[in-house]
Amino acid sequence: MNQEQIKKQIEQLIAQTEKEIDKVWSERLDSILKILTTLYEKVSDKDGHVGWTEVNKFNRLNKELDMIAKEITGDYSKIATIIKKSQENIYLEAYLMHMFIYEFTTQKIVMPQIPRIETIREALELPIEYIKLLPTLAKQRMRVLDRIRNDIAQGIMAGEGFGNIAKRLRESLGMTSKQSKRVARTEGGRAMMTAKYKSAVELHESGIEVKKVWQATLDKRTRTTHRSLDGQTVGIYEEFESPSGCKGQHPKMLYGLNSAAENINCRCDLMIIIDGKLPEVRRAKNDDDESIVIPYMTYDKYKSWVKGGRAA
Structure with a gap:
């Protein structure tokens, strides 16, 4: 599984x-x-x-x-x-x-x-x-x-x-x-x-030893604040903090003045890191909105990678 x-x-x-x-x-x-x-x-x-x-x-x-x-x-x-x-x-x-x-x-x-x-x-x-x-x-x-x-x-x-x-x-x-x-x-x-x-x-x-990592969906529909959160790593009891000022323990559970805009239809995931081991690959969406597997990278690096023609 x-x-x-x-x-x-x-x-x-x-x-x-x-x-x-x-x-x-x-x-x-x-x-x-x-x-x-x-x-x-x-x-x-x-x-x-x-x-x-x-x-x-x-x-x-x-x-x-x-x-x-x-x-x-x-x-x-x-x-x-x-x-x-x-x-x-x-x-x-x-x-x-x-x-x-x-x-x-x-x-x-x-x-x-x-x-x-x-x-x-x-x-x-x-x-x-x-x-x-x-x-x-x-x-x-x-x-x-x-x-x-x-x-x-x-x-x-x-x-x-x-x-x-x-x-x-x-x-x-x-x-x-x-x-x-x-x-x-x-x-x-x-x-x-x-x-x-x-x-x-x-x-x-x-x-x-456990840490948690915010994982945004790698496609064009991801909201700007969640693109910024992608790859943010914190301790298991610590909160993630969005550029909007909202905070929370995990995606879909942010609180603050803009919490509704942060939580509704959120497609982000929570990645659990055991003993500091990051994955080698992650899923993203191509230009046709199809799921693909790419080398592990954050949203910012993914954006640069796509602009660069997806070169290795």
Whole structure:
């Protein structure tokens, strides 16, 4: 087993979580469209037109919108549960796989015991308020409720037919699903990095010399601050420091004023160095975004190497 195999297994777990989230929003779209269909059937005239006055009679529209809001609140509760469960599974799998590598490499028993669920939850609990899961989902919930209310109410006021409003709702909930999956991917990646870090701490405490190295993805999409962080080496308990001023123990866990911009969709990795031994090669992306293996170098050297025609 190697790091690439671990990443692939974790990616499969994240992909499964994304499917579960897609299912939640697909079912919610179907439910909203049924509500909208029933509303149109009740208030349409003989030509199929819906009047704003008629739809507001007996407070019909607000009652339906309130019902939709209540159901979406329940959806976000489901999604929070899905993501938390995913984090716990990813943490455990990543922890065990990294421990396997460490024990095989050092030929030493490092893992004291398989982590209990309470230990995993404690490890995943974030001390930084503005990157916690529930507040993030709460903000998303408010935005999607506003979009849905506007899609329906403004469409009816403009005299639009069912088809146009349904199209906008599909687009809005499609965007919402993408946002929820982005959160799930960020949280899944954070769980994997946390497990990798915690297992490295166990290795260090067993008496093995351990350092950690920030590894950015070597391609054009890597954000500038993470290019600067690439290759930064610190002790196991020390923090990495980004040019933005954010700090943290590992990628996807930086804190500070710009933490969201540093953590969301971060593709960086944490490399654990045992007894000072750096690898001879690392992965990068070529101009066609294909994965390639190159001699080990930092992002700055990689950039110069590419500009120089990739000459040896």
